[in-house]
Amino acid sequence: MARIQKLFPDLYVSADRVALxxxxxxxxxxxxxxxxxxxxxxxxxxxxALFACIGAIFAALRGETRVLNEQEQFLALVSHQFKTPLAxxxxxxxxxxxxxxxxxxxxxxxxxxxxxxxRMETMVGQILDSSRLSHGRMELKSEAVLLDAAVTRVVSQxxxxxxxxxxxxxxxxPEQLQVLSDPIAVDAVVRxxxxxxxxxxxxxxxxxxxxxxxxxxxxxELAVRDSGIGFRPSDQSQLFRKFSRxxxxxxSSYYGTGLGLFIVQRLMQLTGGRVSASSEGLGRxxxxxxxxxxxxx
Amino acid sequence: xxxxxxxxxVVEDDPHLAAGVVENLRAEGYxxxxxxxxxxxxxxxxSHSCDLIILDVMLPGMDGFAVCSTLRARGTTTPVLFLTARxxxxxxxxxxxxxxxxxxxxxxxLQEFLLACARSCAAGTGTATAAAPRVRMCSGSPVTKWTSAxxxxxxxxxxxxx
Numbered sequence: 001m002a003r004i005q006k007l008f009p010d011l012y013v014s015a016d017r018v019a020l021x022x023x024x025x026x027x028x029x030x031x032x033x034x035x036x037x038x039x040x041x042x043x044x045x046x047x048x049a050l051f052a053c054i055g056a057i058f059a060a061l062r063g064e065t066r067v068l069n070e071q072e073q074f075l076a077l078v079s080h081q082f083k084t085p086l087a088x089x090x091x092x093x094x095x096x097x098x099x100x101x102x103x104x105x106x107x108x109x110x111x112x113x114x115x116x117x118x119r120m121e122t123m124v125g126q127i128l129d130s131s132r133l134s135h136g137r138m139e140l141k142s143e144a145v146l147l148d149a150a151v152t153r154v155v156s157q158x159x160x161x162x163x164x165x166x167x168x169x170x171x172x173x174p175e176q177l178q179v180l181s182d183p184i185a186v187d188a189v190v191r192x193x194x195x196x197x198x199x200x201x202x203x204x205x206x207x208x209x210x211x212x213x214x215x216x217x218x219x220x221e222l223a224v225r226d227s228g229i230g231f232r233p234s235d236q237s238q239l240f241r242k243f244s245r246x247x248x249x250x251x252s253s254y255y256g257t258g259l260g261l262f263i264v265q266r267l268m269q270l271t272g273g274r275v276s277a278s279s280e281g282l283g284r285x286x287x288x289x290x291x292x293x294x295x296x297x
Numbered sequence: 298x299x300x301x302x303x304x305x306x307v308v309e310d311d312p313h314l315a316a317g318v319v320e321n322l323r324a325e326g327y328x329x330x331x332x333x334x335x336x337x338x339x340x341x342x343x344s345h346s347c348d349l350i351i352l353d354v355m356l357p358g359m360d361g362f363a364v365c366s367t368l369r370a371r372g373t374t375t376p377v378l379f380l381t382a383r384x385x386x387x388x389x390x391x392x393x394x395x396x397x398x399x400x401x402x403x404x405x406x407l408q409e410f411l412l413a414c415a416r417s418c419a420a421g422t423g424t425a426t427a428a429a430p431r432v433r434m435c436s437g438s439p440v441t442k443w444t445s446a447x448x449x450x451x452x453x454x455x456x457x458x459x
Contacts, residue, residue, distance in 0.1 A: 080355075083382035084311050087403035091317040094407035099324065112313050203310075203333075203357060 081123060085116040092116075115161075122195070129188060130259045133266040140182040140270055144295035147213055147220060148173040150183070154190045155211070158198065166206025167198060173213040178295025179220045181271040186292075189267050189275075192260040193224050193288055200228025200286060207285075215294060219273075222290040230279040230286050239277050240265040264290075303418040304347040307331040308338040308364065309380065310356050314403075318351060318380075318410075325411060327418075335359030339367050347375060348418045352397070354381035354388065362395040369396035376417040380405065 005013045010024040020028070092109045095101070101109070132138045148171075155171050162169050179186065194209070201207040207227035214221055231239065240261045261277075268275045272293045279286040305322050309315040310333040322329045330347070332338050336358035350368075354361035365377050376398040381388065384402025392400050398420075399413050 080382045083403045084314060087382070087405060088311065088313040088317055090404040091314065091321070091407060095317065095321055098407060112316070116313060 078123075078127060082120060085119045085123075089113055089116045126192070126259045126263060129263050130266075133263060133270070138270070140185055140267075142180055142182065142271070144178040145181055145183050145186050146175075147177045147179050147186070147222065147292070148175050150186045151190050151211055151213075151222075154187060154194060158194055162198060162209070165198065165202045167201045167209060168207070169194075169209045169211070171211040173211065173222075174215075177213055177215060177220055179273075179292035180295045181273065181292055185267045185271050189264050189290065190222075192264045193275075193290065196260050196264075197224055197226040197228065197286075197288075200230070201226050203229055204283070216291075218294050220292045220294050222292065224288045224290070225285065226287075227285045230282050230284045231277075232282060233279065236277060236279075240275070268292075302326065302328055303349060304328040304330075305349045305351060305414065305418075306338070306341070306345075306347045307351045308335065308356065308361070309333065309351065309353040311353075321407060321411065322414065325414075327414070333357070335361065335364045338364050342368055342371075342373060346373075348421055349414060350375055350377045351414070352377050352379050354379060354383055354392070362391055365392070365395040365397055374421075376421040378413055378417055380410075 001013060001015075005011070010021055012019045012021045092113045096106060096109055151171055151173055155169055159169065194211075197209045201209060204227070208225075209227075210223075210225045212223050212225075265275055268290060274291050275288060276291075277286060277288045305327045307315055307318050307322070307329060309318060309331065312333070315331050315333060319329045319331050330341070330345075332341055333356075335356040338352075338356075339359065350365075352361040352365060356364070359367075361379060361381065365379075368375070368377075377396065379392040379397045379400045380403065381392075381400075382403045384400075389400050398417055401410060401413060
């Protein structure tokens with residue numbers, strides 16, 4: 001008996017039964033418990049990792065779908081935008097080829113066609129700009145730019161169009177004001193904000209666009225007010241989104257690609273500035289405030 | 298028997314395209330009115346009528362489909378020709394469902410457009426046989442003379458050609 005006990009130290013051997021020694025039993029139980037706990041943790045961790053991966057994959061897929069959707073929307077929108085000036089061009093050309101027109105009518109048609117071409121050119125420029133801005137491929141300088149000169153240059157290019165649409169553009173900017181930005185970015189920002197203002201005023205049959213600027217210490221504020229269609233205050237968040245074209249009920253589908261204000265906002269962000277917009281409501285005009293870092297104090 | 302003068306309403310918000318369409322229709326002898334806003338178009342029809350409506354789909358105020366169904370709901374039976382950049386099947390179906398009679402996708406051909414107008418006008422007034430050879434530019438030679446500056450001529454000043 002003692003020999004058996006000696007052979008199996010883990011066993012408790014008595015005359016009528018053989019059992020596991022209590023201490024050994026307790027030890028085995030503890031081991032089992034530990035292993036169980038370990039499996040639980042490991043299993044839990046792997047499950048967690050698995051779900052995390054699935055989640056990440058879903059998020060990536062969804063992101064990709066969103067990008068694809070956006071691109072699809074972009075293509076649809078761009079092609080739609082191009083069809084109207086194209087239709088106008090085709091109509092003018094077919095009119096000229098099919099009818100005998102007096103010289104003054106031919107000239108008017110030619111001018112209309114040139115303006116359609118300019119429109120398409122502007123749209124192409126905007127599309128390229130926005131795609132460059134979306135992908136962050138744009139090297140921007142940071143230098144002192146004379147705001148008045150920059151604004152005057154852009155405004156002069158729009159005077160003719162503004163006049164034909166009965167819009168009065170007024171620019172009152174202190175000559176010496178300088179902003180710290182990229183000259184091309186300033187030009188693009190002013191151009192797009194002016195395009196937007198003109199497009200807002202044209203549907204109401206004409207009106208006024210006013211550009212004023214003042215120094216706020218470390219910042220220069222350029223305010224662009226128009227007497228156009230305005231927008232609902234609730235639509236403010238939509239305003240700067242890519243492709244967002246608020247069909248505000250009074251007309252805004254003229255000329256727009258839905259990219260202008262997106263470009264303005266991105267360029268302002270990239271050059272250390274910001275832009276905000278406000279309107280008292282539909283038909284009550286709008287005001288855009290552009291804040292540039294000051295060129296020198 | 299002189300040809301009837303058809304009255305066309307052009308609802309198009311793009312000023313260039315509207316001007317081109319109006320000039321061509323006037324040169325063909327139509328009487329033409331135009332508005333650039335969906336809601337204004339609906340208002341116009343409260344007190345006016347015409348023989349044909351040229352309707353853009355993407356309009357400020359109210360889109361072309363809504364304009365068309367509003368007019369149809371009021372009992373207007375005037376033929377509607379949709380003229381739009383959105384030329385896919387879904388939109389064509391929507392246009393026809395809204396009560397449109399014909400659908401031209403931009404950019405369109407001038408001759409095709411004028412023929413569609415002539416056909417719709419004729420069908421609308423039940424004078425299909427009399428008005429069938431209305432468009433005469435199909436020979437390819439410029440036969441239609443631009444008689445007056447159409448932009449200066451107000452609605453109702455256009456005369457039917459003999």
